[in-house]
Amino acid sequence: MAKQRVEDLDWKNLGFLYRDLPYRFKAEFKDGEWQEGELTTDATMYLSEAAEVLHYGQEIFEGLKAYRQKDGSINLFRPEMNAKRFENSAKRMVMEPYPADKFIEAVKEVVRANEEFVPPYGTGGSLYLRPFMIGTDPIVGVAPSSEFHFRIYATPVGAYVQGLTPAPYLISDFDRAAFAGTGQVKTSGNYAGSLYPSVQAKKRRICGLFVLGSTRT
Known part of the structure; x- marks a missing residue:
């Protein structure tokens, strides 16, 4: 994939898509x-075919945004809350938490390095940041990894939901997370289980799903 050029962007029609920006942040937990x-310009990650994340899903992530202000400055929306949830998710998934202060500073580094891609004030866009961590040990039996890769990439996006026009939603019998399971943390398995009902909803021109708690209340 070619690197995104800022001059090729239509700020008012960004959608919610991945674009390969110049810089992302990476760190590894080992020994x-x-x-x-x-910071690195390389968007490619290299993993063993037996990497824990590929088979047993030891992965967590966050999502937060940076906004251009009227005076041209850039603000992050409560990154300390994302850092705390990321820490809680790591503990639940038996992963080494990335220090909260370093998490926030890494987010800021990525924003600064890609500053020209923060959408202009008034366009409705933002710079979306995706911190994530994966278990990278080559593992055959079910066990937690002892090595992890932490990374943050960024991409300019428009609104996730367009406008305030009323839209149909579907009540489904599918559960996304089990009672006393991992529903309270941001781990990939929770979302993988929602793909099938989401696709079925879209086939019926339903715009999205509301996910209730594990007791369906």
């Missing part, structure tokens, strides 16, 4: 400690 993180 019992987090290595020093850094």
Whole structure:
């Protein structure tokens, strides 16, 4: 995929898509400690075919946004809350938490490095940031990884839901997460289970799903 050029963007019609921006942040946990993180231009990750994340889904992620202000400055929306949830998700998924202060600073580094891709004030767009962590050990039996890769990428996006026009929704019998399971954390397995009912809803021209708690209340 070619690197995104800022001059090719239509700020008012961004959609909610991935675009390969110049910089992202990466850090690795190995030998019992987090290595020093850094910005990189390489959007490719290299994993063993037996990497834990590929078979047993040891992965967590977050999503937050940076907004251009009227005076041209850039604000992040409560990154400390995302850092805290990321820490809680890591503990639940038996992963080494990435320090909250370093998490927030890494987010800021990615925004600064890709500043020209923060949509202009008044366009309705924002710079979406996706921090995530995966277990990378080559593992055959079910077990937690001892090594992890933390990364943050960014992409300019429009509104996730367009406008305030009333839209139909579907009540479904599918559950996304089990009672006393992982529904309270942001891990990939929760979302993989929602793909089938989401596709079925779209076939019926339903715009989305509301997910209730595991007791359906």
